[in-house]
Amino acid sequence: MYVGGGFTTVDGQAHANFAAFDLTTNKVLSGFSGVNGKVNSVAATNTQAYLGGYFSAAGGQARSKLAAFNANGTINTGWRADVTGTNVAALAVTKTQGNLVVGGSFTKINGATYYSLGAVKLTTGANVSWASQSSSFPIRMQPPSGSSASALGITSLSADASQVYLTAFTYLPGIKHPGSFEGRAAISPTTGALIWANDCQGDSYDAFPVGQVLYSVSHAHNCTAIGGYPSQESQRALAETTYKTGTNGPGVGGNYPSFQGIPDGTLLNWFPVLNTGTVSGSGQAAWSVVGNSNYIALGGEFTTANGTPQQGLVRYAVKAFAPNKIGPLAYSGRYHESGYTLYANPADSTGKSLVRIYPTSDPDNGPLTYAVTRKGSSTVLATKTVESRFWKSTSWSFTDSGVAKGTSLLYSMTVKDAFGNTRIVADPTIINDTDTRIVYSTSSGTTDFTSSQNRNGTMPDVARGIHYTKRNGASYSLTFTGTSVKLITEKNRDRGNVSVSIDGGTAVTVSQNATSNLFQQTIFSKTGLTNAKHTIKVTKLSGTYMDLDGIVVR
Numbered sequence: 001m002y003v004g005g006g007f008t009t010v011d012g013q014a015h016a017n018f019a020a021f022d023l024t025t026n027k028v029l030s031g032f033s034g035v036n037g038k039v040n041s042v043a044a045t046n047t048q049a050y051l052g053g054y055f056s057a058a059g060g061q062a063r064s065k066l067a068a069f070n071a072n073g074t075i076n077t078g079w080r081a082d083v084t085g086t087n088v089a090a091l092a093v094t095k096t097q098g099n100l101v102v103g104g105s106f107t108k109i110n111g112a113t114y115y116s117l118g119a120v121k122l123t124t125g126a127n128v129s130w131a132s133q134s135s136s137f138p139i140r141m142q143p144p145s146g147s148s149a150s151a152l153g154i155t156s157l158s159a160d161a162s163q164v165y166l167t168a169f170t171y172l173p174g175i176k177h178p179g180s181f182e183g184r185a186a187i188s189p190t191t192g193a194l195i196w197a198n199d200c201q202g203d204s205y206d207a208f209p210v211g212q213v214l215y216s217v218s219h220a221h222n223c224t225a226i227g228g229y230p231s232q233e234s235q236r237a238l239a240e241t242t243y244k245t246g247t248n249g250p251g252v253g254g255n256y257p258s259f260q261g262i263p264d265g266t267l268l269n270w271f272p273v274l275n276t277g278t279v280s281g282s283g284q285a286a287w288s289v290v291g292n293s294n295y296i297a298l299g300g301e302f303t304t305a306n307g308t309p310q311q312g313l314v315r316y317a318v319k320a321f322a323p324n325k326i327g328p329l330a331y332s333g334r335y336h337e338s339g340y341t342l343y344a345n346p347a348d349s350t351g352k353s354l355v356r357i358y359p360t361s362d363p364d365n366g367p368l369t370y371a372v373t374r375k376g377s378s379t380v381l382a383t384k385t386v387e388s389r390f391w392k393s394t395s396w397s398f399t400d401s402g403v404a405k406g407t408s409l410l411y412s413m414t415v416k417d418a419f420g421n422t423r424i425v426a427d428p429t430i431i432n433d434t435d436t437r438i439v440y441s442t443s444s445g446t447t448d449f450t451s452s453q454n455r456n457g458t459m460p461d462v463a464r465g466i467h468y469t470k471r472n473g474a475s476y477s478l479t480f481t482g483t484s485v486k487l488i489t490e491k492n493r494d495r496g497n498v499s500v501s502i503d504g505g506t507a508v509t510v511s512q513n514a515t516s517n518l519f520q521q522t523i524f525s526k527t528g529l530t531n532a533k534h535t536i537k538v539t540k541l542s543g544t545y546m547d548l549d550g551i552v553v554r
Contacts, residue, residue, distance in 0.1 A: 002032070002049045004039025018042075018051055018058070020073065031073015034059045041157075043091035043100065045122065047071050048079070050100055052088025066102065066109075068125065081125035084108035085116070086150045092157035092164055094189035098122050101164050101189070103154030107142060115179070116141035116153050117166065119192060130192035138194055138262055139168065140179025147172060152180050156206040163242065164189050165214055169203035176255040183226075184216050186242065186265075196244040196263040199225040201252050202234055208289045208296070210318055213268065214242045215296050217286035225251040225259060228267040229391035236285040237298060239270035271363045271390065272316065277301025294321050306363075327421025328362045329390070342372075342411055343430045346437070347403035355382075355411065356397040361390040365417040372398070375410035406437070410482070410554065431478060431551045433467040438551065440467060442474045449474065466490065468547035475539040478551055484527040485536050486552040491518040496543020500524045503534055513543060520549055 001021045003010075010019045010028045017035040019028055037055030044050065049069045051058070058067035059075025064082035069075055085106025092101040099119045102109065109118045110127050115137060119128040131137050143151045152170040159165065163186040170180040184207050185197035201222035208215050219234035225248045229235070244263035251258045274285035279301040286300035296316045298305075305314040306326070317323065341360070347353040355372065362368055371383040382398035403409055413425045431437060440449035449467045466489075467476070478485075487500070495512035510524050526536075540546035 002042045002044055002051075004035075004042045004051050004053065006038040017053070017055070018069075020049070029073055032069055033073075034075075035067070040087060040089045040104070041091045043093045045093055045095065048076065048122065050091055050093070050122075052083075052091050052102065052104065054087045065104075065106070066120075066125070079123070079125045081110055081120040081127075084111075086153070090154050090157040090166070092159045093122065094159055094164065095122075096161070097189050099128055099189065100125075101157050101159070101192075103157045103166055105141065105143075105150050105153030115139075117187075117192065128192075131187070131194065132192055138179060138197065138259060139166075139181045139185060141168060141170075141181065142179070144172070144175060144177050147175065147177075152177070155204065158206075158208050159189060160209045160242070162189070163187065163195060163209075164192075165207045165209060165242075167204035167207050167216060167218070169205075171203075172255070174255060176257060178257050180257055181259075182256075183220070183223075184214060184240065186214075186244075194262070196265055197248065197259055198223075198240055198264050198267070199248050199251055199259040199262075200228070200238075201231070201256060205284075205286070206288045208291050209242050210291050210293065210296065212242050213239050213318070214265070215239050215289050215291065217289050217298055217300065219284060222252050223267055225249045226264045226267055229389070232391065235271055236274040236276075236302070237270075237272050237289070239268040241265040241268065269362075269364060269366045269389065272298075272314075273304075273306050273363070274298070274300070274302040274314075275304045277303060277312070291318070294318060322364070324364070324419040325421065326363050327417055328360050328365075328368055328415040328423045330360070330423065341425055342413065343432070344400070344408040344411065346406050346408050346435065347400075349405055351401055351403050351405060353400045353403040353408060354397055355400050356395055357384075357413070358395050359386045359388040359393040360415060360423070361388045361393065362417050362421075365419070367418060369416045370396075370413060371416075372411055372413045374400075375412045381411075431480070431553060433548045433550055437480075438467075438476055438478050438548075440469075440474075440476045442469075442471055449476070466547050466549055468545050469540060470545060472540050472542065474546065475537055476548060477535060477537040479533060479535045480551075480553045481531070481533050482553040483529045483531050484525070484554040485529070485534070486525040487523050487536075487538065488520050488549045488552060489523055489547055490549065491521045491523070492516070492545075494544040495546070497541040498523075498546055499539045499541055501537050502526055502529070504537075507539075509541065512546065 003019045015033045017039045020032040035055045035058045039051045039053040041052045061075050065088045066081045068079040083106045088104040090103035101119045103117050115132045117132040118130045141152045156167045168181045170182050183198045183200040186195040200220040202220035204218035216238050221234040222231040245266045248259040248262050248264045250260045276283050276285050285302040286298040288299040299313050343356045345354040366387050369385045371380050415423045449469045491514035497509050499507040501507040
């Protein structure tokens with residue numbers, strides 16, 4: 001086992017930045033040392049170990065960022081490939097072609113131009129003609145004039161029998177640089193020609209192929225170009241096809257170059273949740289991924305995986321061996337802030353109520369099946385299978401009949417994935433701010449509320465307004481039947497305090513104030529009420545505005 005990095009001793013023996021272990025005895029081997037700078041990447045055959053990094057000498061020989069050691073621990077004096085640039089960050093051996101693919105942040109190999117990606121012969125280190133030598137190659141990780149040489153580059157290389165996979169990063173604030181790239185791509189192991197590229201905004205760090213799936217780690221936060229999620233919270237691990245399935249869309253625009261029309265792969269429904277670590281100070285989670293035909297392992301500085309304590313290393317089974325125990329997400333998860341799932345319109349004069357369901361998602365399944373009943377009943381009123389992603393939930397609706405005019409019933413719902421994992425939702429009734437059951441008034445009894453168009457983070461799409469007032473002493477009230485109630489509204493710097501009372505009891509003071517706009521916030525909740533009729537009243541005390549999105553009743 002070959003080990004590279006930034007160190008001076010191993011098991012008490014002098015080994016500068018590079019070492020090897022005998023896996024049968026676990027002991028460090030002699031030789032394999034004398035590298036005068038950090039080693040970033042190691043690749044090996046049965047006879048050679050190749051290393052890349054920041055160094056200028058290895059094994060007592062002048063070597064610029066690339067070197068080869070023999071299996072006996074000595075430097076291969078007949079192998080040389082000097083790199084001009086900042087560093088070599090990634091290496092991959094393609095034995096069939098006899099090539100060593102090289103990636104990083106550099107401009108030349110053996111004096112010939114390569115845009116941070118190239119190849120040399122395994123036997124001699126001589127240059128291989130490579131597609132990235134052309135200025136027309138779509139991924140050109142070469143810094144523009146005046147930018148740091150380490151502002152962009154290739155972060156990893158991996159290979160299977162037919163393709164080499166790369167990951168990349170870019171940090172050029174305010175600069176639109178043609179050819180800069182932050183996703184994953186596949187190239188030919190023979191010529192380096194681009195086969196496909198998955199353009200995702202957010203640096204990618206490592207990737208590993210298993211069969212027809214490429215697993216990667218990154219902080220990808222916008223994958224709209226490949227039909228994925230829009231700009232939002234970063235996904236720390238992704239899976240996509242190793243083969244091309246379509247073409248890139250227009251991308252995110254701005255300072256990011258477009259790969260529109262270039263073949264891409266499909267983003268698969270696999271979204272593990274890793275928290276960000278603190279060790280490096282860079283706000284990242286996983287840095288490395290490796291695997292075999294059964295498992296994928298992620299390494300990094302995270303401390304939890306899918307909410308479970310997991311210190312920097314976690315293993316996942318591939319699809320064929322996965323236990324499939326992860327079910328639909330709770331509606332109060334990261335993409336459903338206010339927790340709403342179902343909205344029932346007050347019944348009309350014919351006793352019909354429109355019930356709309358807002359789908360959740362599943363970290364490893366697309367299609368989910370929903371079944372809705374009235375709360376306390378086992379009769380299924382409606383069922384539907386919906387293909388959902390966490391960023392793309394298509395609501396659906398049905399009409400319930402025989403409901404008393406002007407009322408909305410409570411409903412329960414089960415959500416199942418393809419493996420039978422079930423989430424049962426005893427759903428609340430969401431009473432929107434436009435509902436006639438909510439009474440708006442001032443202290444004099446006259447209406448003093450205005451309905452404005454919803455802004456960010458709107459309530460269900462049957463809602464079109466946020467009722468608000470500027471008058472201190474103005475109030476709104478609702479009489480409801482249930483055991484709990486929750487107020488959903490906006491917080492902002494111009495909101496002040498309100499008082500809230502239940503059934504005329506002692507009022508409590510709560511704040512709608514925040515340093516920035518926060519939409520659909522729960523400002524008050526009360527549980528444990530008797531299952532009977534209650535009245536909640538909210539009165540404006542201070543601040544410029546008091547407003548309301550809706551009231552949730554269970």
